[in-house]
Amino acid sequence: MSPLFKPNFLLLYFIVLITVPFSAAWSSPLKNDERILFIPSIIREVDEHTVEADIQAWVYEPERRPGLTSALARYLGIDLNELPAERRDTFYRRTQLFRVDSKYGKDIKIRLPDGSIHSLPATGADGRTHRRLRVARSLLDQENRLLFSAAGHSDSTPRRERGSAWLVPTHGISIVSDIDDTIKDSGVLDRKTLLRNTFLNDFKPVAGMAGWYSRLRAHDQNVAFHYLSSSPIQLYPPLQDFLEKWEFPGGTIHLRESTSWRTVIATRNASQAHKRRVLMKLLTDFPERHFILIGDSGEADPEIYAEFARSHPKQITAIFIRDITGENAQSQRYRQTFSGISNEIWHVFREAPSF
Numbered sequence: 001m002s003p004l005f006k007p008n009f010l011l012l013y014f015i016v017l018i019t020v021p022f023s024a025a026w027s028s029p030l031k032n033d034e035r036i037l038f039i040p041s042i043i044r045e046v047d048e049h050t051v052e053a054d055i056q057a058w059v060y061e062p063e064r065r066p067g068l069t070s071a072l073a074r075y076l077g078i079d080l081n082e083l084p085a086e087r088r089d090t091f092y093r094r095t096q097l098f099r100v101d102s103k104y105g106k107d108i109k110i111r112l113p114d115g116s117i118h119s120l121p122a123t124g125a126d127g128r129t130h131r132r133l134r135v136a137r138s139l140l141d142q143e144n145r146l147l148f149s150a151a152g153h154s155d156s157t158p159r160r161e162r163g164s165a166w167l168v169p170t171h172g173i174s175i176v177s178d179i180d181d182t183i184k185d186s187g188v189l190d191r192k193t194l195l196r197n198t199f200l201n202d203f204k205p206v207a208g209m210a211g212w213y214s215r216l217r218a219h220d221q222n223v224a225f226h227y228l229s230s231s232p233i234q235l236y237p238p239l240q241d242f243l244e245k246w247e248f249p250g251g252t253i254h255l256r257e258s259t260s261w262r263t264v265i266a267t268r269n270a271s272q273a274h275k276r277r278v279l280m281k282l283l284t285d286f287p288e289r290h291f292i293l294i295g296d297s298g299e300a301d302p303e304i305y306a307e308f309a310r311s312h313p314k315q316i317t318a319i320f321i322r323d324i325t326g327e328n329a330q331s332q333r334y335r336q337t338f339s340g341i342s343n344e345i346w347h348v349f350r351e352a353p354s355f
Contacts, residue, residue: 027105027122034061036150038163040253045170051137053146053165056130059123060100076195087200094199097234102127111151113139171288172222178295179229181324183209188298203242208352210248217249225251230271254278272300283312291315296322302337309341319346
């Protein structure tokens with residue numbers, strides 16, 4: 001054979017690498033010290049018998065990093081040495097996901113209620129992966145949830161992580177709710193109080209809100225809940241525990257993407273941009289649903305909700321604002337914010353509505 005046509009094995013190896021998907025070429029199974037966090041996400045209707053679930057996951061490895069813990073505490077204005085042991089433990093737990101390494105190129109498999117196993121794409125550099133998975137509608141439970149668990153590469157090595165996705169029917173009512181000072185007593189008007197309530201203290205519900213939401217949920221089987229907050233995604237575990245403990249209706253959770261302790265406190269612009277982006281996606285993805293927007297007056301919820309009421313008048317059927325700033329519905333802020341919007345659409349309350 002002419003030297004010109006002798007196989008160049010290095011070249012052949014390179015060709016294989018560029019023709020095989022990069023994530024497949026370099027993906028690897030999870031290690032024992034790596035963890036998965038599933039974020040409650042949306043299921044869409046495909047037809048009478050089929051639904052499509054958006055499975056979202058984050059793979060990470062916990063780290064101790066005492067130096068980072070100290071830096072985060074200083075950034076938040078918290079003196080760890082002055083805290084009792086119980087509060088220090090709470091701080092470590094709630095900040096744990098700021099001390100992790102996101103894992104790239106990890107294979108994840110999930111097990112559905114019928115025992116079937118499905119693979120997700122290999123994780124990216126941020127440790128995140130997602131897949132839209134079509135499944136039989138019969139796999140949903142009585143609450144219209146798809147429950148699933150992370151599975152190892154064999155039945156002998158199951159993983160403990162659990163996940164859920166929630167059906168949002170084509171038609172019905174979607175309730176979009178803020179969290180801090182809308183359903184959770186956070187103290188957003190005072191930075192020091194907000195930080196202590198977020199990282200040190202037990203989460204406390206706003207009186208009556210869980211009961212109100214439960215009544216709204218019971219009103220119609222096509223009611224769906226979407227919890228929207230500018231809190232960073234690292235706070236998802238304690239927020240999920242809070243919702244379950246105080247029996248708020250289950251639903252999708254939309255937190256701000258943040259992988260740095262330096263962005264744990266959202267700027268005003270970042271917070272508003274996050275809420276606008278999520279609201280726009282919900283309205284666009286479900287054009288035939290009606291939306292009730294619930295927030296508080298501590299930040300820009302009234303202004304953001306009013307914008308969407310004007311741009312999507314057929315979809316936004318009601319706005320409820322919990323007043324924490326001492327302004328009644330006749331205040332200049334509300335009259336200006338909701339100018340041109342029917343008084344039947346927007347409502348200001350201080351105690352949870354009774355209906």
